[in-house]
Amino acid sequence: AQSVTQLDSHVSVSEGTPVLLRCNYSSSYSPSLFWYVQHPNKGLQLLLKYTSAATLVKGINGFEAEFKKSETSFHLTKPSAHMSDAAEYFCVVRVNTGGFKTIFGAGTRLFVKA
Amino acid sequence: DTEVTQTPKHLVMGMTNKKSLKCEQHMGHRAMYWYKQKAKKPPELMFVYSYEKLSINESVPSRFSPECPNSSLLNLHLHALQPEDSALYLCASSQALDREYGYTFGSGTRLTVV
Numbered sequence: 013a014q015s016v017t018q019l020d021s022h023v024s025v026s027e028g029t030p031v032l033l034r035c036n037y038s039s040s041y042s043p044s045l046f047w048y049v050q051h052p053n054k055g056l057q058l059l060l061k062y063t064s065a066a067t068l069v070k071g072i073n074g075f076e077a078e079f080k081k082s083e084t085s086f087h088l089t090k091p092s093a094h095m096s097d098a099a100e101y102f103c104v105v106r107v108n109t110g111g112f113k114t115i116f117g118a119g120t121r122l123f124v125k126a
Numbered sequence: 127d128t129e130v131t132q133t134p135k136h137l138v139m140g141m142t143n144k145k146s147l148k149c150e151q152h153m154g155h156r157a158m159y160w161y162k163q164k165a166k167k168p169p170e171l172m173f174v175y176s177y178e179k180l181s182i183n184e185s186v187p188s189r190f191s192p193e194c195p196n197s198s199l200l201n202l203h204l205h206a207l208q209p210e211d212s213a214l215y216l217c218a219s220s221q222a223l224d225r226e227y228g229y230t231f232g233s234g235t236r237l238t239v240v
Contacts, residue, residue, distance in 0.1 A: 043225070054233055055130075055231035061228050102169075116168035116169060117168065
C-alpha cells in the first residue's frame with residue numbers, strides 16, 4: 013500500500029529564516045514524489061518533483077527537496093522565507109501499479125511572520 | 127500556453143438546477159482530471175481521462191457526469207446536487223498517466239449549492 017504523511021499540520025517561521033516542511037512516504041512501488049503549493053482560493057502549483065534521477069531536486073521560488081530512500085523522506089526546504097511563501101503545501105506520491113495511483117498528503121500550512 | 131483554464135470561477139446553484147463546469151488546456155496533455163477539494167483538506171480524485179477515454183471513476187455519485195469532447199476540453203455536468211457538494215472543483219492535466227508527470231492545475235471553480 014502507498015501512503016504519505018506530512019509530519020506537521022502547521023509550521024510558523026519568521027521572514028528571512030529557513031523553512032523545513034517534512035514529508036514521509038510509504039510505497040511498495042518505485043515512487044515519484046512531488047511538492048505542490050496552494051495559495052488561498054487558488055489552484056495548486058507544482059514546486060518540484062523527484063522521478064528517480066538526482067536525489068536533490070531544485071524547484072521554483074528557491075525551494076528544494078532531497079529524496080532519502082533509506083529514511084523514506086522527501087522534505088521541502090528553503091533557505092530564507094518570504095512573506096509570499098505563506099500558503100498550504102502538499103506532498104504527493106505517484107506510482108504505477110499496473111494502473112496508476114496518486115496519493116496526497118494532508119497538507120502543511122506555512123505561516124510567515126514579519 | 128502553459129495554463130489550465132477553468133470556467134466559471136464561482137457558481138451558485140439550486141438543488142434542482144443543471145449546470146456545467148468547463149476546463150481547457152492547450153499544452154497537448156493527454157491526461158485530464160477532476161478533483162474536489164473541501165476546506166482545509168487535500169484534493170480528492172473524482173475522474174480521470176486518458177486519451178479522451180474515461181480511465182478512472184472514483185465511485186462518484188451519478189449527479190456528477192464528466193465529458194471529454196476532445197483532447198483539450200473537459201466538462202463536468204452537475205444535476206440535482208446536494209449542499210454537501212459545495213466545494214472547490216479543480217481540473218488538472220498531465221502529459222500522460224505515468225508516474226513521472228506532474229500536474230498542471232487550474233484555479234478551480236468555487237461551487238455553492240443552496
